[in-house]
Amino acid sequence: MESAALRTTAAEGSALDLVERTVASLEEIILGKQTQLRLCLACLLSRGHLLIEDIPGVGKTTLAHALARSLGLTYQRIQFTSDLLPADIIGVSIFEPESGQFRFHRGPVFAQVVLADEVNRATPKAQSALLEAMEEHQVTTDGQTYPMTAPFFVIATQNPVYQVGTFPLPESQLDRFLMRIELGYPAPALERQLLLGRDRRDLLASLPIALTPQQLLRLQGDVPRVHASDALLDYVQAIAAWTRQSSEFEAGLSPRAAIALLRAAQAWALMHSHPVCCRRMCRPCCRPLRVTGWHRATNRGSATPARSAASCSIPCRCPDGPRRLTMLRRVRSAVELRIRRWLIARQGYDHDPVQLRRGRIYILPTGLGVAYAVMLFAMLMGGMNYGNNLGLALTFLLVSLGLVAMHHCHGTLSGLSLRLVSAEPGFAGNPVEFRLLLDNPAVTARPGVYVATQLRTPGALVDVPALGSAGTQLGVPSERRGRLPLSRFVVATRHPLGLFRAWAVVHPDYAAIVWPRPAPRGLPPPSVETDTGGAQDRAQGDEDFAGLRRFQSGDSLRRIAWKAYARGQGLHTKQYAGTDVTSHIFDWQSLAGLDTETRLSQLCRWVLDAHDRGEAFGLRLPGQTIDPNIGTAHRQHCLNALALYDAGARS
Amino acid sequence: VTAGHREPPTGLDATLVALGLALLPHVLHLPAWITLLLVAASAWRWTAAARGWRLPGKGIRVALTGLATLGVFVSYRTFNGIAAGSAFLVLMAGVKLLETRSARDLTVLIFISYFLQFAVLLRSQNLMQLPLLLICALVSTGALMRVHKGALPESYGTTLWRTGAMFLQALPLAALLFVLFPRLPGPFWGIAARSRVVPVSMTR
Numbered sequence: 001m002e003s004a005a006l007r008t009t010a011a012e013g014s015a016l017d018l019v020e021r022t023v024a025s026l027e028e029i030i031l032g033k034q035t036q037l038r039l040c041l042a043c044l045l046s047r048g049h050l051l052i053e054d055i056p057g058v059g060k061t062t063l064a065h066a067l068a069r070s071l072g073l074t075y076q077r078i079q080f081t082s083d084l085l086p087a088d089i090i091g092v093s094i095f096e097p098e099s100g101q102f103r104f105h106r107g108p109v110f111a112q113v114v115l116a117d118e119v120n121r122a123t124p125k126a127q128s129a130l131l132e133a134m135e136e137h138q139v140t141t142d143g144q145t146y147p148m149t150a151p152f153f154v155i156a157t158q159n160p161v162y163q164v165g166t167f168p169l170p171e172s173q174l175d176r177f178l179m180r181i182e183l184g185y186p187a188p189a190l191e192r193q194l195l196l197g198r199d200r201r202d203l204l205a206s207l208p209i210a211l212t213p214q215q216l217l218r219l220q221g222d223v224p225r226v227h228a229s230d231a232l233l234d235y236v237q238a239i240a241a242w243t244r245q246s247s248e249f250e251a252g253l254s255p256r257a258a259i260a261l262l263r264a265a266q267a268w269a270l271m272h273s274h275p276v277c278c279r280r281m282c283r284p285c286c287r288p289l290r291v292t293g294w295h296r297a298t299n300r301g302s303a304t305p306a307r308s309a310a311s312c313s314i315p316c317r318c319p320d321g322p323r324r325l326t327m328l329r330r331v332r333s334a335v336e337l338r339i340r341r342w343l344i345a346r347q348g349y350d351h352d353p354v355q356l357r358r359g360r361i362y363i364l365p366t367g368l369g370v371a372y373a374v375m376l377f378a379m380l381m382g383g384m385n386y387g388n389n390l391g392l393a394l395t396f397l398l399v400s401l402g403l404v405a406m407h408h409c410h411g412t413l414s415g416l417s418l419r420l421v422s423a424e425p426g427f428a429g430n431p432v433e434f435r436l437l438l439d440n441p442a443v444t445a446r447p448g449v450y451v452a453t454q455l456r457t458p459g460a461l462v463d464v465p466a467l468g469s470a471g472t473q474l475g476v477p478s479e480r481r482g483r484l485p486l487s488r489f490v491v492a493t494r495h496p497l498g499l500f501r502a503w504a505v506v507h508p509d510y511a512a513i514v515w516p517r518p519a520p521r522g523l524p525p526p527s528v529e530t531d532t533g534g535a536q537d538r539a540q541g542d543e544d545f546a547g548l549r550r551f552q553s554g555d556s557l558r559r560i561a562w563k564a565y566a567r568g569q570g571l572h573t574k575q576y577a578g579t580d581v582t583s584h585i586f587d588w589q590s591l592a593g594l595d596t597e598t599r600l601s602q603l604c605r606w607v608l609d610a611h612d613r614g615e616a617f618g619l620r621l622p623g624q625t626i627d628p629n630i631g632t633a634h635r636q637h638c639l640n641a642l643a644l645y646d647a648g649a650r651s
Numbered sequence: 652v653t654a655g656h657r658e659p660p661t662g663l664d665a666t667l668v669a670l671g672l673a674l675l676p677h678v679l680h681l682p683a684w685i686t687l688l689l690v691a692a693s694a695w696r697w698t699a700a701a702r703g704w705r706l707p708g709k710g711i712r713v714a715l716t717g718l719a720t721l722g723v724f725v726s727y728r729t730f731n732g733i734a735a736g737s738a739f740l741v742l743m744a745g746v747k748l749l750e751t752r753s754a755r756d757l758t759v760l761i762f763i764s765y766f767l768q769f770a771v772l773l774r775s776q777n778l779m780q781l782p783l784l785l786i787c788a789l790v791s792t793g794a795l796m797r798v799h800k801g802a803l804p805e806s807y808g809t810t811l812w813r814t815g816a817m818f819l820q821a822l823p824l825a826a827l828l829f830v831l832f833p834r835l836p837g838p839f840w841g842i843a844a845r846s847r848v849v850p851v852s853m854t855r
Contacts, residue, residue, distance in 0.1 A: 397822070
């Protein structure tokens, strides 16, 4: 339990960074809609679907398109019209005369991000085809089931104003959407920016991928593991109970709605790097939650029920329980979050090579610097008290020296540039190493620079010579296999006197590969029919006579060189050279019955052992085969394939 | 108990030199035993670093601190005033030397040496001390730079060069502050009356 909690905590840093990066990237397209973008991501992370209700032209379609692009997902748009048929959505079976069979042609719903535009214009029959695919994550037609590719995210839009000739979504099906949001008009300043700026669709084409599908799947898997405090569960139950009793609602929240609320709150907590999901995490999600019960009241009452539910004082006296965060930690994490967001908003994400401009270098006195100031203040008081001019002169000299040191400290970093040399892979559980090169374009040397993941953690100091460069490395602990992004680190210095620390925060786009943790030695690889003979083995085999060897107990009697014995040369065994099984193909399928990670660990162990023994080996994974070979590069190739094996996308 | 043997912190030699220079103007005014004690402590620390000896445990350090305090009180009958204060400062530097494990400990010693330089000026404002004072401040600052250098190698010449450059940059600002800073008439708390001396006239 404790270790699970710790793991979640450690993974959050990157979750926060990934989400922030995605939001920042989306914000370049959708101006000034941070809250909606965050809610949209929360919805995506909790594996829900999103309904956007707004008038035409506020950027609903652009949002869906930008989301698909910045997540690197396949994207399809379905324009719902009154004559849309289910087959237009899910696909159709067509008879092929050559094969004499029906073949299924997949429809647009098989994309990973599906935009269902004006979902209320289609007939209920077409709507339910989409809603069914959303719920089941698969499509069944002609007795055949076709699964969707994970992640699968549907964004439906509907126009709330012009309802003539439309088919509003049936109430019982509305809870297939986790959230309902409105985009609204942009603020005047931002609208001006929109008018002046480039066309949004042109910008879309150059939008980089901020979050890979594999990272997204990992985050989605992390959401249910976020610890939900007792207070939160009480709160969710209290909301549900309140909606069921209140006269404002025809029917209260269903248990499914309560689960949806909880998941959204957990996703919100993960996105904001809170190790524990508490009531505060729940509130932002309450409003846009569009689940059974909420909207019925919308039809009836004037007030938005979700808002009143969130803001009403629900008696909830239970404390958060043993894992409650202390006030101090809460404040600290909130402040840190603010600072991180501010930093990212201020300086953006960095691309290799990173130039440390003046404006992004921060400087504060160290503890010793504060002590130095206190000492100088004491000297100043002493000097003034005794009217001691020479004493004052010394004090002012030291004060100026401190200020000069501050200037030098800042100057040590200012103008420095750094780039990635290599990201050394490592096994899960061990640190991976990012090798960096610090370039100094100035004619003065920059001594005592270090890089670290956190400002407080010490790093090895390096001197960057004038007009030269110096290498350094940054170790980052790894937990699980896959691509480990380095999303944030600091370059800092305390040069020259240790009285000030200057630093710059870098948000790079570096990533290293983390290989699976090798399984403990034990299970030998099963012999596969593809094992082949390779090199000549002098010791084993039975084909060509290769010489004599002194007899050892256990040797076959048939192989004793009796003639040699007869010549009085002692007991010898005849040696034959032959071929041996020296090449293996390690097969994913041979480990049936184990889960993905265990299989990968075992394959990793076999690869390492085979490499150590100098044997040729190959690898067969679903969808990928690596031919037998030897050498360090081949070993690395195989380990990388294991590290990046993507179970979610293939299963 | 906690006194395990470790690598001595970098910049120990420079710190000892700075401390010695700061002690120099005090030697004639201090009881001989205090000077001897600091010299002995420095020599011991130096040898300990060279030979890899263990530093003394907490018990010994507490006992030494107690004895030093007692010694100052016996010699001066007070802790008040410049003479007793600087004697006490020198003794504390000696005891502190016995637990110099990190850069921070050495920094504390360098701060003490700055304060000892200040104490010299409180005793007399003779302008002849100025060159020694400047050299002393330069060496102390150089020591501070070496202490925070970490494990990186740097020649003494480079340190001296860098410190000298910083001093030259600091001097104009120091002069400006010296001229512009307002002087308040008379001592503003009472204890200082007996050490009033004729001010060196530069601003008046």
